[in-house]
């Protein structure tokens with residue numbers, strides 16, 4: 665695993681043409697650093713919409729691709745869904761449990777648990793998102809909420825399996841709001857997430873945990889400098905090559 669993962673979650677944005685031109689342009693910029701050994705320490709990852717996965721795959725050797733969603737069944741009568749077998753030829757990661765999937769599409773922790781199982785069975789790295797709402801934070805329930813999510817989402821997995829999962833702390837109140845968790849707030853939760861995962865898996869070790877929620881070029885460095893923050897999951901600021909590249913550029917200063 666690399667030292668840092670800088671991931672773009674495009675959500676329901678970008679046509680195929682727009683996706684191709686983004687990746688082509690980002691590749692040109694990243695190539696300036698191809699000889700910089702530090703680039704080896706950063707994984708640049710994009711979660712495009714489904715339709716763009718195939719067209720962008722292979723457009724850059726410096727960019728990994730992930731699926732924004734997967735279904736847990738292998739195949740069959742599940743109109744509108746996509747299986748791990750379908751995406752795995754073109755992707756290395758699957759985003760699972762994003763708060764928009766939980767809140768807008770009613771995904772439960774039990775669904776998320778099955779999706780992690782399906783991803784691991786197909787050798788896709790799950791990127792599991794957890795996080796509290798504003799009401800939960802204000803009521804002092806941040807840690808309880810995250811503990812519950814992790815317990816249910818990771819129920820039944822062995823340490824060997826948990827070791828393959830990448831995590832993201834995404835406070836729901838910071839997503840798309842321009843309101844970022846302070847580096848101290850984020851670090852506090854990242855450290856808690858590490859402890860909880862270690863409790864569940866029975867093994868003390870460092871975990872790969874990204875922060876997501878209004879990450880921008882202006883605030884990424886302070887967040888990424890924190891001990892337990894190993895990358896960023898970026899929505900809004902990942903839609904323009906300029907700002908996404910600026911975040912990668914700043915993170916390069918930290919590895």
Ligand code: PGA
Pocket residue numbers: 673834838839840841842876877878879897898899900901
């Ligand atoms: P944002 O989204 O950067 O626009 O807040 C982050 C996410 O939802 O992953």
